Amino acid sequence: MNDIKERIARELIAVRDRSLAYTDADDDLLVNQHSPLMSPLVWDLAHVGNYEELWVLRAAAGITPLRPEIDDIYDAFKTPRKDRPSLPFLRPAEARGYIEGVRGRVLDVLDEVDLEGPSPLHRDGFVFGLVIQHEHQHDETMLATLQLSGQPGLVRDGELPPGGAGGPEEVHVPAGPFLMGTDTLPWAYDNERPATWVDLPGYWIDRLPVGNRAYLAFMEDGGYDDPRWWTPEGWQWRQRRGITAPLFWTSDGGTWHRTRFGRVEPVPMDEPVQHVSWYEADAYARWAGKRLPTEAEWEKACGWDPEARRSRRYPWGEADPGPSLANLGHRASHPAPLGAYPAGASAYGAEQMVGDVWEWTSSWFHGYPGFRSFPYKEYSEVFFGEEYRVLRGGSWAADPAAVRTTFRNWDYPIRRQIFTGFRCARSELV
The missing domain is CATH 1.20.120.450 (dinb family like domain)
Structure with missing residues (x-):
């Protein structure tokens, strides 16, 4: 004790x-x-x-x-x-x-x-x-x-691993049940409980988050100007706000830059895209011929161990997050390059599911079957419904104490100031 x-x-x-x-x-x-x-x-x-x-x-x-x-x-x-x-x-x-x-x-x-x-x-x-x-x-x-x-002074340029040497674009998650949520993690919030068996059909999910280079291809293909890729609500929001790029991105006509804690720098093409809303993530996924994963699909790909038939605390297992496994705890003030953490892969081979950027899912924020508020309703229950989309995984700014495979975050689909990105999925037969 x-x-x-x-x-x-x-x-x-x-x-x-x-x-x-x-x-x-x-x-x-x-x-x-x-x-x-x-x-x-x-x-x-x-x-x-x-x-x-x-x-x-x-x-x-x-x-x-x-x-x-x-x-x-x-x-x-x-x-x-x-x-x-x-x-x-x-x-x-x-x-x-x-x-x-x-x-x-x-x-x-x-x-x-x-x-x-x-x-x-x-x-x-x-x-x-x-x-x-x-x-x-x-x-x-x-x-x-x-x-x-926009104030300078909090840019941390801590050393992060280099990007990976490559690998498959997607990983396959076979059909079958998995245990979603937790009954055992002592500091888990009420919205992570109780653990519930969920049976999913097979699907594919991106091995890595969507990167800046891929997102720029969507932009250059007119993705922000084509209503085919947007939900009606997302299209209205984009038009009303005049959105044409991720938050904090600017272009001088030839090169895209981002502003990071007061520092203006070229957008690094090998990092996960950051500061995009759910509407933007959803539009990109449609443009790419895919979709955003459901919350259950995300958690299974991240934390389920099909051999042991149990959930892992982190994608790689039970070991505490270290600098070779995930980009957490504000080691640097930005996401790590894509493919930087092969040792942190999940049982299915998905990488960088914890740290770097919060990842939008397609799911609304609801309680699991048998949910009970504890210790107070205002932490989770008052937010249930179809106003908030679920985010998973934690960002570079999240601390390991507040990150695990079952942890649930949520926000309005218009939010971009938070450290958000996404990865895509597709159904097995698509």
Whole structure:
């Protein structure tokens, strides 16, 4: 049990170091809103502390609230992002002091709590995993905000493996049942549960995410100007917004460039395409004579081991993600070249399914059969329906603590500021 507590303590320290690094900036950068899609950075910073207080100190430990007067300010459901600049949120120095005070008490609770007790919040450190993953998710949101701000300074050029030597364009996933979701991973969210047997027909799925070179071919073939490839809603969105390329791409007439945390550079043709909406991904797939995979198809290709008849925690197995297996944890501020992680392939041979870019699927976000909200409805259940498309896999900005083959993300089909890409699939007989 001490090993689990030591791991939790390390994760708490690591995620807080990350949050503070992303907010180590002038107050003006932190308090201003850089897009109506995003909160001021300092709101995110204090929000993760308030969430930690609510769940670890109050719900799990029964400690008297430290700052109950700020709860409404940091309730994500009370005030939309576009309106948060008008809130009386904590200024940067006060926000840092608040989250530091919360964290000190959280570490005290960790020392004393029984992780084998009857409480489902305590068991296996679930409540600590909840706040660790929540903070990492907000850190990724902070990175998206910083990218939108155009401010330089967060470009990381960490060393990534070179691209692969080539391989098949697609891998085949035979027909048959697989176990989708999980009943066993201790920090899995409610929307990943319960595990459910799903029987799928055979299909093909791209070995790699769609790359910039392939996406540029779609653009040069008039893909943005041909309504045949777009859903009616997607075509209306493209026309209304005047969309002609992925977000942050510009052309000088001969060369495409991208802006990455304030740095303008040529678009690297050997990387997965990034910052595309579901509508754009779907249009590309239609143009290519394919489709987006369903969420179930994506998860089976990523995590199912047909020989062992069980799900893997990661595509390659149970080993923690390392630098030779996946591009996670903001080692570099961009996706790795295509084919960079053959050792991270799934049992079916699909590569780069974890890390690099979140991947759009064709599925709407719904609960699995037998779904039960835990620990609160607002994490998953209120988003179920046909407004949000499911994304899978995690991006270069996602931390390994918040990534696994069963992890589910979701967003509106118009979203492009997040670190999103996709891969295609096709049915066996097509």
